[in-house]
Amino acid sequence: MNWSMPSRNVGRQRDLSRAKILGSSSRWRSSVKSHREVFLEPLNPSQDVLLIQHHGEFLIVSVSPVVEGLDFTLGDILADAILNSLRSSEQPLVVIDLAGVEIFGSMFLTVMLRCWKTCVTRGGMMVLCGVGSRVRELLKIVRLDVLWPIYQDREEAMTALSAD
Secondary structure (H helix, E strand, C coil): CCCCCCCCCCCCHHHEEEEEEECCCCCEEEEEEECCEEEEEECCCCCEEEEEEEECCEEEEEECHHHHHCCHHHHHHHHHHHHHHHCCCCCCEEEEECCCCCCCCHHHHHHHHHHHHHHHHCCCEEEEECCCHHHHHHHHHCCCCCCCCEECCHHHHHHHHHHC
8 A cells, every 4th residue: 555645734835844754664764854854764665654744833743544553663763753843842732633544552542642741741732633433432442532632623723722
């Protein structure tokens, strides 16, 4: 399957920087395209897992369905990519976009918990959007649906974060 996440612009292109986390290989190569773009790529190119976009005060993390089958050992790599992007914000406002993801396991729940903890300790917030019925049920079972506000789409999530 050759799946690639579409890049959605959430505003002006010049305010946008991206980091892509690709593939499920445990061998990674980092390449810096400019001071605002960092790409972590497997040595054998595969499918996109995350697309991280900075837009003004927001950090938008788009998660692809590839996360459903990732090896548990890649959790630290995913978390570090998101956390490194969070560290540049004094009060990070994070939107995790799960549109298209049917379900995921404990590895990605751990990644989201680490990101949430970093946001909260820095005075920020993290919300979810595009949550499907199976993911919503999973969050309810592990009682994380009360921890993270859930919105229909990115725009609604960003509007809610701006209002707080």
